[in-house]
Amino acid sequence: MDDLWNGLARGTALVLSFDAYLYEIVLRSLKVTLSAVLIAALIAFPVGAWLAVSRFRGRRTAIAIMNSLMGLPPVTVGLMVYILFSRSGPFGVLELLFTPATMIIAQVIIITPIMASIAHQAIGDLYASYRDLLVSLTATRWQTVMVLIIDARRALLLAGLAGFGRAIGEVGAILIVGGNIDHYTRVLTTAIVLETSKGDFGLALGLGGILILLAVILNIIIHHITSSERTRTWSP
Amino acid sequence: MVTMSASFQLEKIIFSRDGRRILGPITHSFSERGFTLVIGPNGAGKTSLLRLLHKLQEPDSGYISLPLGKNGVPQRQSFVFQVPILLHRSVFENAAYPLHLSRGSSAQVREETMHYLEMVGLNDNHGAMAEDLSGGQKQLLQLARALITRPKILILDEPTSNLDGRSTQTIEALLADQYRIDTRIIMTTQNVVQARRLASEVIFIHEGQIVESAEASAFFDKPLTPQASSFIQDGIVR
Amino acid sequence: MRYLAVLITYLATLSGISAGATEFRLAVTTTFENSGLSDVILPQMRRDLGITIHALIGGTGQALRWGEAGNVDGLLVHSAEAEKKFVSSGFGVHRRKIMYNKFVIIGPHGDPAGIASVDTINDAFRKIKRSRSLFISRGDDSGTHRRELKLWQASGYDVSKFNPSWYRETGTSQGATLNTASGLNGYALTDQATWLNFSNKGELIELFSRGPLLRNQYAFVSVNPNRHPSVNYADAMRIEAWLASPHAQKLIGDYHINGKRMFIPNAQTGSSKKKSGEVK
Numbered sequence: 001m002d003d004l005w006n007g008l009a010r011g012t013a014l015v016l017s018f019d020a021y022l023y024e025i026v027l028r029s030l031k032v033t034l035s036a037v038l039i040a041a042l043i044a045f046p047v048g049a050w051l052a053v054s055r056f057r058g059r060r061t062a063i064a065i066m067n068s069l070m071g072l073p074p075v076t077v078g079l080m081v082y083i084l085f086s087r088s089g090p091f092g093v094l095e096l097l098f099t100p101a102t103m104i105i106a107q108v109i110i111i112t113p114i115m116a117s118i119a120h121q122a123i124g125d126l127y128a129s130y131r132d133l134l135v136s137l138t139a140t141r142w143q144t145v146m147v148l149i150i151d152a153r154r155a156l157l158l159a160g161l162a163g164f165g166r167a168i169g170e171v172g173a174i175l176i177v178g179g180n181i182d183h184y185t186r187v188l189t190t191a192i193v194l195e196t197s198k199g200d201f202g203l204a205l206g207l208g209g210i211l212i213l214l215a216v217i218l219n220i221i222i223h224h225i226t227s228s229e230r231t232r233t234w235s236p
Numbered sequence: 237m238v239t240m241s242a243s244f245q246l247e248k249i250i251f252s253r254d255g256r257r258i259l260g261p262i263t264h265s266f267s268e269r270g271f272t273l274v275i276g277p278n279g280a281g282k283t284s285l286l287r288l289l290h291k292l293q294e295p296d297s298g299y300i301s302l303p304l305g306k307n308g309v310p311q312r313q314s315f316v317f318q319v320p321i322l323l324h325r326s327v328f329e330n331a332a333y334p335l336h337l338s339r340g341s342s343a344q345v346r347e348e349t350m351h352y353l354e355m356v357g358l359n360d361n362h363g364a365m366a367e368d369l370s371g372g373q374k375q376l377l378q379l380a381r382a383l384i385t386r387p388k389i390l391i392l393d394e395p396t397s398n399l400d401g402r403s404t405q406t407i408e409a410l411l412a413d414q415y416r417i418d419t420r421i422i423m424t425t426q427n428v429v430q431a432r433r434l435a436s437e438v439i440f441i442h443e444g445q446i447v448e449s450a451e452a453s454a455f456f457d458k459p460l461t462p463q464a465s466s467f468i469q470d471g472i473v474r
Numbered sequence: 475m476r477y478l479a480v481l482i483t484y485l486a487t488l489s490g491i492s493a494g495a496t497e498f499r500l501a502v503t504t505t506f507e508n509s510g511l512s513d514v515i516l517p518q519m520r521r522d523l524g525i526t527i528h529a530l531i532g533g534t535g536q537a538l539r540w541g542e543a544g545n546v547d548g549l550l551v552h553s554a555e556a557e558k559k560f561v562s563s564g565f566g567v568h569r570r571k572i573m574y575n576k577f578v579i580i581g582p583h584g585d586p587a588g589i590a591s592v593d594t595i596n597d598a599f600r601k602i603k604r605s606r607s608l609f610i611s612r613g614d615d616s617g618t619h620r621r622e623l624k625l626w627q628a629s630g631y632d633v634s635k636f637n638p639s640w641y642r643e644t645g646t647s648q649g650a651t652l653n654t655a656s657g658l659n660g661y662a663l664t665d666q667a668t669w670l671n672f673s674n675k676g677e678l679i680e681l682f683s684r685g686p687l688l689r690n691q692y693a694f695v696s697v698n699p700n701r702h703p704s705v706n707y708a709d710a711m712r713i714e715a716w717l718a719s720p721h722a723q724k725l726i727g728d729y730h731i732n733g734k735r736m737f738i739p740n741a742q743t744g745s746s747k748k749k750s751g752e753v754k
Contacts, residue, residue, distance in 0.1 A: 039481070086543045086544075086545055087543055087544035087545050087702045087704060087705075088543040088544055088545075088702070092544075092702075092704075093704075095704065097545055098499060098528060098530060098545065126324075129321065130321065130323070132292055132317065132321055133317070133321040133323075135291075135292055136290060136292060136314075136315045137333070137334050137337060139337055143337055147323065151323055151324045151325065179528070179530040179531075180530070180531060181528045181529060181530060182529060184528055185528075194531070196649075196650070196653070197504070197508070197646070197647045197648075197649035197650040197653070198508055198649045198671075198672070198673065199649055199652065199653060199656075199672050199673040199674030199675075200673050201673075201674070
């Protein structure tokens with residue numbers, strides 16, 4: 001128990017004193033993960049929307065594959081990205097290994113399936129209620145996708161938050177492809193691993209506390225969005 | 237298959253859903269002008285007929301030809317759903333949507349939208365969210381949206397069946413206006429009295445078949461079939 | 475396709491790939507990092523040489539594999555046999571001794587195996603084995619792990635026959651292994667610097683540290699640019715020279731933990747001039 005209290009005390013002290021090391025790491029974590037969520041959204045939302053409104057042979061298979069990709073173990077993704085971007089690998093010439101770039105790439109691969117899945121579900125539901133109207137107005141495929149994405153933006157925001165939550169706490173993949181380099185690829189989770197291995201639980205707990213704080217803030221946002229959604233549907 | 241015609245032509249139409257036959261075989265030629273009321277008991281197939289006319293559904297077999305304009309292109313049609321389908325947006329954005337699709341946004345579009353909202357009495361709350369409107373208001377919004385593209389043909393599926401008297405009156409007045417400027421109107425209703433008020437022509441459907449179709453006064457004064465008689469009298473078919 | 479190019483450029487700028495200072499990827503062992511010496515040496519190295527040095531922390535085995543793939547430009551590791559093989563196989567250009575310290579055996583302060591009073595490390599290992607006292611091994615192919623295996627072998631044992639009821643392999647870094655030893659109150663082999671810098675000792679104390687077999691030699695190995703042309707060999711030579719320079723050697727020698735000197739610098743000057751030019 002001593003460890004826990006000492007650690008929390010030390011962690012709080014670091015946060016309040018605006019410890020430079022701490023904030024550098026937090027900022028980098030946010031930069032990497034927010035970039036990943038943005039890029040993943042640019043892929044996941046159109047794909048999810050397209051799967052919701054298209055009818056083609058193999059559509060069910062495509063949806064099944066997209067859903068099962070959610071089960072990709074993050075650390076395996078990390079290993080595969082490492083092999084691809086290693087100097088001995090096919091993309092080695094890009095010199096992106098052990099940089100934030102490959103960390104973002106790995107996180108994008110990890111979170112795109114779940115974001116696409118949530119988007120597909122939400123957009124599919126909305127499409128079911130809009131369909132007759134859109135057919136009646138002879139909207140094009142593109143116009144249909146646009147109106148669905150725009151009107152389903154709340155659900156898509158939640159998808160983004162889900163992706164963020166999964167990415168910010170991931171450690172295996174980004175440790176492998178990032179190398180946990182000080183002042184360069186070290187983020188919240190990988191720093192926790194390092195500080196723990198030094199037996200320095202104070203800093204590790206401080207970082208862990210921030211991670212928890214981010215998760216809590218996330219959940220508050222989600223709660224706020226979904227509850228305001230609920231009050232709407234009660235209007236007569 | 238599209239053929240040259242001035243109005244809807246149905247040729248041996250059969251329409252089923254989930255294995256059950258809903259409509260047909262129906263062969264019918266719609267008149268070029270008029271305010272047609274399609275009436276009949278529940279489940280007769282009225283809604284399906286309208287949806288087929290608007291190409292929301294395809295028939296299993298048979299042909300439907302759409303009315304063509306002078307340039308040989310299908311005429312503009314608008315559809316009003318029984319349960320309003322509105323976007324999760326403001327009243328204004330809902331009404332403007334059809335113009336937005338074809339022309340984008342502009343001052344011109346805004347002006348036209350406000351004009352039609354004024355026509356249905358919704359210009360004051362054009363900024364409100366559509367889902368916050370009352371039932372009657374939602375239907376008026378649908379009507380504004382349907383009219384904003386200046387359709388030659390207006391198809392309405394039981395537009396007032398869930399509304400109060402006041403809203404019904406407003407809508408009927410607007411439809412009468414449209415009829416006056418030569419818009420072809422095809423509408424369904426359960427309400428025989430409403431049909432009497434509005435129709436220039438009546439199509440009576442029972443169990444998926446057009447049992448009788450005639451000019452309005454002829455139909456109501458002297459129905460030719462016992463089913464029609466029964467329906468006019470009591471609203472059901474014995 | 476243009477979308478992809480824009481994406482890669484964005485990611486590249488995010489990586490802060492600057493046109494100014496050159497970049498060098500240095501693999502350092504966990505013991506080097508955990509000892510705290512890296513916090514003294516690396517900033518000085520960066521400042522004096524003007525190179526952007528990215529330090530990747532891993533076990534010796536992992537560092538060697540990074541080097542074989544050409545993903546790092548230089549290694550600072552502590553496993554002489556493996557380093558020499560690395561160079562002779564053509565993966566590395568040159569091996570340069572930099573400094574040494576020693577390995578120690580840490581264990582529960584009650585010393586159930588009674589190793590504190592023995593003469594040699596082999597005796598210590600024998601006593602641990604015979605008493606089946608809990609022993610936590612690195613198990614991660616690191617320099618420390620390799621030394622541990624050699625010591626067991628020299629004491630007459632085959633580690634693969636050890637029973638996991640008392641011999642536990644963690645497969646983790648030095649610090650993490652010490653955490654486990656601390657939590658389970660067991661024996662472990664560690665380098666002295668990491669031990670002294672470790673904050674979670676629990677009930678463990680240093681029990682045995684004598685003899686030449688416990689010497690822990692660190693060396694710098696440059697990676698062969700002929701295998702992977704993008705390897706930064708030019709800076710590797712500068713870093714090697716810097717580490718062997720009197721300035722750096724003094725820094726290393728002056729590094730203390732609780733008044734105790736941690737590393738003994740032993741880079742040899744002069745002989746390097748002959749060898750560093752050779753690139754096979």
